[in-house]
Amino acid sequence: MKQEHKHIGDYRPNVCAVILHPMRDDAVLLCHRKDFLMEQGWQFPQGGYDEDKDLIEEMKRELREEISTDAVEVLQMSAEEYFYAFPSSSHPKRDRYLGQRQRWVLCRFVGQESDISVETKVPEFDEWKWASPHEAARSIVEFKKTNYYAALREFGLIE
Template sequence: MTDLPYRPCAGVMLLNRDGQVFVGQRLDSTLEAWQMPQGGIDPGEAPRDTAVRELGEETGIAPEHLELIAEAPVELVYDLPDEMIGKVWGGRYRGQRQRWFLFRFTGQDSDVNIETAHPEFRAWRWADPAELTTLIVPFKRRLYEEVLDAFSAHLGSATIHR
């Protein structure tokens, strides 16, 4: 399966005014894992546009409630566990290559609505950045460490402990 390509994707680390990060629990998982919004890049779509679109599709947050802080300097990659390859994304990919964006959320919690046209999350909350690597599924832990490293200069006084 190592000859399969990586799925192009964009991810969003969304910070509230208190420096906490938006995380959601996926509807299609029975695990207690939480994740940041992310999704596939459509052909011809710019990664930043994907990030804003996916955030809206997954959280109901409108673009006017977003302020771009930073973009990760490099694309980040993760592999699916062997038992998942061939079962997700139509069996076409071995993992994802992602462009990550850090946005500030300028709206109110009432501007978040995960009951979208095609819901992906069953619950959401704000989490301390230091919690992220313990909240995510284990196979994405290294990816989240890389995202935290990429945006560490912008995470204020929130110290990252691993």
Template sequence: MKDPEYLRYRPCVGTMLVNERGEAFVGKRIDNREGDWWQMPQGGVDLGEDLDVAMLRELGEETGASPQHLEIVHRMEQEQFYDLPEDLQGKLWGGRYKGQRQKWYLVRFTGSDADIDLEAHEHPEFCEWKWVDPDLLPELIVPFKKPIYEAVVAEFKPRLRLL
């Protein structure tokens, strides 16, 4: 039996997608154009869905990247949790969750920039994208997700040297 508090977090996967230069993909969300916030691909896991499958699906939906251009390098052992700001709680995800619990992946992108297509999915989530130095990631994300990005960068950075 899961702790009821644990269940109040939406299951999610997140991905640090890196190119051959060790730069990370970030996108600007369509639904938050007024802020200058950028995020790595992430999304919900369907009930019973395998996490690797969910991650590849989300990457395909958000970046248009084909699985043939993706190589899983590492999975974070520890789930990361965040709470939504109070003004967003009850408004997102049908009001069922107070935040997300995320399993993070480091994925090597072997394609070219031409293989990124933000409009590959019927409902695009990003309006712009770019490659950035991973050290900048915590400064680009909305403040309430900053601790997660710091943890992700700390865990994945040593592995970036090996790519």
């Protein structure tokens, strides 16, 4: 579902990592944002990136910052960017950007589960789990759902 925007600079470049379980294609890594109720705030690791740098290296930097490891094998990148708008003026990046434009990367985790930790230098998450792609898409905040369903379909993880 390609979305065209006249002012691409109004959207922060962002990379989102869909990380498959090391031995199963029916489970993906899902993280819970701290300061959210447990039934809210679940998402894939994602973050802003410098467009002058290599996208995969930037994704791995984000993974180290958010889940303490970049032990992933890249399987596929999204063919396009996905856009979403921030939900309200209270969003901290809202002053500079209208939303985010995301490149999605499908990866397989190749490390040990003990390598995954959300107890990082500047924690963004307070919990993580393996979840089905359908559960992941259902658990996402409303303003990101369209992107999650579209990218998971593109990667063949849901119908």
